Amino acid sequence: MSIAETSPKPYSREWLLSDRPASRKQARLGRAYVIWRRFSENRLALLGLAIIIGLLFVAAFANVLAPHDPVQGDLRNARLLPPGTAGYLLGTDDQGRDILSRLIHGSRLTLFVVVLVAIIAAPVGLIVGTVSGYAGGWVDAILMRITDIFLAFPKLVLALALVAALGPGIENAVLAIAVTSWPPYARIARAETMTFRNSEFIAAVQLMGASPFRIVLRHVMPLCLSSLIVRVTLDMAGIILTAAGLGFLGLGAQPPLPEWGAMIASGRRFILDQWWVAAMPGAAILIVSLGFNLLGDGLRDALDPKEAGQ
Amino acid sequence: MTLPETSVTTRRNRRRASSFAKSVLRFAVTVVTTFLGLLAVTFFIGRVVPIDPALAIVGDRAPNHVVERVREELGLNLPLYQQFYIYVKQALSGDFGTSVLTTNPVMTDIARVFPATIELATIGTIIGAVFGVPLGVLAAVKRGSIADQIVRVIGLIGYSVPIFWLGLLTLVLFYAKLRWVAYPGRIDIVYEYTFTPITGFFLIDAAWQRQWDVLWDLFRHIILPGSLLGYFSLAYISRMTRSFMLNELSQEYVVAARAKGLSETRIIWFHALRNAAVPLVTVIALSYAGLLEGSVLTETIFSWPGLGLYITNSLQNADMNAVLGGTIVIGAVFVGINLLSDLLYRTLDPRTRSR
Numbered sequence: 001m002s003i004a005e006t007s008p009k010p011y012s013r014e015w016l017l018s019d020r021p022a023s024r025k026q027a028r029l030g031r032a033y034v035i036w037r038r039f040s041e042n043r044l045a046l047l048g049l050a051i052i053i054g055l056l057f058v059a060a061f062a063n064v065l066a067p068h069d070p071v072q073g074d075l076r077n078a079r080l081l082p083p084g085t086a087g088y089l090l091g092t093d094d095q096g097r098d099i100l101s102r103l104i105h106g107s108r109l110t111l112f113v114v115v116l117v118a119i120i121a122a123p124v125g126l127i128v129g130t131v132s133g134y135a136g137g138w139v140d141a142i143l144m145r146i147t148d149i150f151l152a153f154p155k156l157v158l159a160l161a162l163v164a165a166l167g168p169g170i171e172n173a174v175l176a177i178a179v180t181s182w183p184p185y186a187r188i189a190r191a192e193t194m195t196f197r198n199s200e201f202i203a204a205v206q207l208m209g210a211s212p213f214r215i216v217l218r219h220v221m222p223l224c225l226s227s228l229i230v231r232v233t234l235d236m237a238g239i240i241l242t243a244a245g246l247g248f249l250g251l252g253a254q255p256p257l258p259e260w261g262a263m264i265a266s267g268r269r270f271i272l273d274q275w276w277v278a279a280m281p282g283a284a285i286l287i288v289s290l291g292f293n294l295l296g297d298g299l300r301d302a303l304d305p306k307e308a309g310q
Numbered sequence: 311m312t313l314p315e316t317s318v319t320t321r322r323n324r325r326r327a328s329s330f331a332k333s334v335l336r337f338a339v340t341v342v343t344t345f346l347g348l349l350a351v352t353f354f355i356g357r358v359v360p361i362d363p364a365l366a367i368v369g370d371r372a373p374n375h376v377v378e379r380v381r382e383e384l385g386l387n388l389p390l391y392q393q394f395y396i397y398v399k400q401a402l403s404g405d406f407g408t409s410v411l412t413t414n415p416v417m418t419d420i421a422r423v424f425p426a427t428i429e430l431a432t433i434g435t436i437i438g439a440v441f442g443v444p445l446g447v448l449a450a451v452k453r454g455s456i457a458d459q460i461v462r463v464i465g466l467i468g469y470s471v472p473i474f475w476l477g478l479l480t481l482v483l484f485y486a487k488l489r490w491v492a493y494p495g496r497i498d499i500v501y502e503y504t505f506t507p508i509t510g511f512f513l514i515d516a517a518w519q520r521q522w523d524v525l526w527d528l529f530r531h532i533i534l535p536g537s538l539l540g541y542f543s544l545a546y547i548s549r550m551t552r553s554f555m556l557n558e559l560s561q562e563y564v565v566a567a568r569a570k571g572l573s574e575t576r577i578i579w580f581h582a583l584r585n586a587a588v589p590l591v592t593v594i595a596l597s598y599a600g601l602l603e604g605s606v607l608t609e610t611i612f613s614w615p616g617l618g619l620y621i622t623n624s625l626q627n628a629d630m631n632a633v634l635g636g637t638i639v640i641g642a643v644f645v646g647i648n649l650l651s652d653l654l655y656r657t658l659d660p661r662t663r664s665r
Binding site for chain 1: 340343344347348350351354356429434466468469470471472473474475476478479481482486600602603604606607610621622625626628630633634638640641644645646648
């Protein structure tokens with residue numbers, strides 16, 4: 001009974017779920033398929049995924065989707081129109097700008113902040129955590145003390161102080177949020193590294209003469225990735241909220257950029273009579289961060305069955 | 311026969327004492343390095359990052375010798391480590407410089423506004439715990455039911471909503487439209503002159519002085535921002551309670567209690583919750599620390615005269631001394647609460663005591 005006779009058609013369900021994958025590719029695809037099945041059982045997680053895909057789509061085609069210019073308004077005819085006015089689905093703000101168009105273009109700023117913070121903070125946390133966990137000893141002690149110090153700061157307050165010093169602006173806001181977000185990633189990466197630092201496959205690579213640099217980069221880091229991805233996804237909502245808070249205080253993106261938090265701040269003056277100016281961008285923030293939270297929860301349940309249902 | 315025994319016990323006692331001393335030492339090192347690190351970060355933000363502080367004071371048109379003299383007076387010509395040493399010494403004695411905005415020492419200002427923040431965060435935590443714990447227990451007991459899903463969604467929205475936006479909307483609804491609560495602020499302007507606070511915690515002061523009308527007015531002011539913060543801590547507390555309770559309910563002692571014939575209510579509220587209470591205390595302490603941070607945006611919306619509003623006001627006026635002073639105080643309280651909750655956990659849970 002050879003394997004060739006019993007092996008199912010490639011890419012079929014049986015092939016993916018096979019106990020004895022014949023190639024590395026089959027094993028990887030099979031694992032991905034199992035994770036996807038677990039993930040897609042969760043309806044709320046799928047909703048989150050849909051929201052995030054929607055956000056990506058809107059941001060990518062903002063120029064086509066937005067019915068009006070997000071920065072130049074019609075001051076003469078279209079000031080503070082209520083939602084539902086012909087041509088202005090979500091109404092207009094005090095400068096006659098279409099709120100829907102501003103929200104659509106603002107999605108780019110939101111993505112910009114989230115992606116940039118993740119690109120800066122996640123690798124920093126990963127490097128600090130894996131090096132600290134693998135090296136141990138005084139390297140570990142020093143790196144973890146530094147991590148603890150940053151962990152001790154309340155995020156928003158540290159970001160506020162940093163932006164106050166650096167000067168307002170979206171790039172500085174990104175930098176400030178990144179500085180406050182890496183410590184948890186370092187903690188997670190270190191904890192993961194500690195669990196397999198003394199395992200046999202690491203010893204095997206050491207015996208083959210791999211340098212510590214190579215071991216950390218090629219063997220330790222890839223194994224830390226999945227828990228890190230879950231944590232980063234769960235943090236996205238927090239990053240969006242912090243960025244919006246900074247924008248609301250006038251420290252993030254500067255006018256006339258259609259940043260959602262700053263839009264709420266500018267709508268604050270009209271909140272009693274023209275509630276939609278502030279309400280709409282807040283709803284957008286709520287939906288997007290809810291999407292990231294649902295997606296993150298679903299990913300955690302799918303990638304880490306131990307935690308599922310907790 | 312007795313001699314070796316006593317020597318064994320004394321040796322064991324000595325070892326226990328030395329392990330206790332070691333953990334105390336480790337704790338002290340943690341506290342000291344964390345606080346030093348906190349100061350190092352704010353020092354870095356205040357001195358190294360921005361443009362020359364001397365120029366910020368005299369302006370860039372001042373002649374060179376004036377700039378030099380200001381630099382001299384501020385100690386900016388000293389090596390960085392000496393500057394840091396002076397900075398730490400001043401911070402330890404509570405000297406964070408003078409606020410440009412109010413012209414008071416920053417510490418005086420903070421001492422004045424901090425009770426308002428503490429009061430708000432306390433009310434928020436009480437609301438969060440009173441509603442969050444039962445909701446979490448309910449979700450765990452009826453796992454997978456509609457009730458569980460509802461609690462989950464309430465929590466998820468709490469994690470996802472921008473607090474300042476929710477604050478604005480609830481203010482429009484409950485103050486402007488329904489007139490159920492008082493306008494932003496801490497106390498009605500009428501009482502501001504007749505009411506003399508003693509401790510700075512107005513609710514306690516009013517109750518102590520039996521000024522019931524003032525107390526009612528204070529309540530109408532604090533209820534909305536307090537509930538808002540309470541909602542955020544509820545989201546966190548209910549989620550953690552659910553997870554702890556699920557853990558406890560799957561333990562064998564619960565099965566034993568059921569087999570003994572105890573009522574389900576008794577098992578849940580007396581046996582399981584009591585064991586879940588130990589980690590819950592830490593969670594509630596952490597959420598309290600989180601609310602101190604959450605108060606920055608909430609106070610801005612509700613014109614609540616606390617530390618958060620003080621920091622944002624100072625920010626608008628580029629008053630760096632006040633901003634950094636506020637940051638240090640919030641950071642220090644944050645660290646303090648974290649360490650306290652850690653200690654509390656260790657004393658409450660016998661399993662975590664050192665071997």
